[in-house]
Amino acid sequence: MTDDQKYRAAEAAMAEVTSGMRLGLGTGSTAKHFVDIVGRAVQNGLDVICIPTSEVTAAQARGLGIPLTDLETTPELDLTVDGADELGPGLALIKGGGGALLREKIVAAASKRMIVIADQSKRVEVLGRYPLPIEVNHFGLGATTAAIGAVMADFNAEGELRRRLKADGTPFVTDGGHAILDAFFGRIPQPEALAKALVDIPGVVEHGLFIGLCQRAYVAGPAGVDVLDG
Numbered sequence: 001m002t003d004d005q006k007y008r009a010a011e012a013a014m015a016e017v018t019s020g021m022r023l024g025l026g027t028g029s030t031a032k033h034f035v036d037i038v039g040r041a042v043q044n045g046l047d048v049i050c051i052p053t054s055e056v057t058a059a060q061a062r063g064l065g066i067p068l069t070d071l072e073t074t075p076e077l078d079l080t081v082d083g084a085d086e087l088g089p090g091l092a093l094i095k096g097g098g099g100a101l102l103r104e105k106i107v108a109a110a111s112k113r114m115i116v117i118a119d120q121s122k123r124v125e126v127l128g129r130y131p132l133p134i135e136v137n138h139f140g141l142g143a144t145t146a147a148i149g150a151v152m153a154d155f156n157a158e159g160e161l162r163r164r165l166k167a168d169g170t171p172f173v174t175d176g177g178h179a180i181l182d183a184f185f186g187r188i189p190q191p192e193a194l195a196k197a198l199v200d201i202p203g204v205v206e207h208g209l210f211i212g213l214c215q216r217a218y219v220a221g222p223a224g225v226d227v228l229d230g
């Protein structure tokens, strides 16, 4: 059911895609549907050039014959379509559940428009129930972890800070070669202030709060797809 909703959100977002566009391709189970749909459209003549937000998405896109470029050759994109882990008021997002937050944020920021596609379970009144992914440099990991812990205390976090592991128990490493810490806040009523506090910590490469980046969301539920504008 949820996967069907993810597909329908992805399908609805295709209304925004036209030939000639430079497109950012998101990462995750919802974005995967979008990439599949773009792949079929390319095979039927859609003329787009794309930048993937992860190695996984890049491999999927290559397999579908989607033409790819990079931000050196194409520093500005028309549109990025991506999933989200949480979608809050003002289309503020938590992203990075798949560990792709750094490339996703760079690509979204390089795009004239970013659109989120999601099933309705992602909508929240207050961000923070989903643990906030924070990408950190391996050098100084202990000190950076302690500094993030102090920020969590300042922001009344309800839970702990955990290093992300893979299913086999070894540390997760991002496409950029960094570690991920998952911060269990419970509630993030002031995402802007938290975002600023996190980027001020040396060793924090990026965090999963996407604020002011997303202009529209296609959110699918049992009754259809809602379009939310930020």
Ligand SMILES: O=C[C@H](O)[C@H](O)[C@H](O)COP(=O)(O)O
Binding pocket: 026, 027, 028, 029, 030, 031, 082, 083, 084, 085, 094, 095, 096, 097, 098, 099, 100, 101, 104
């Ligand atoms: O790092 C991963 C991305 O931010 C995903 O877009 C996010 O985790 C949502 O993924 P999914 O569509 O699988 O729920």
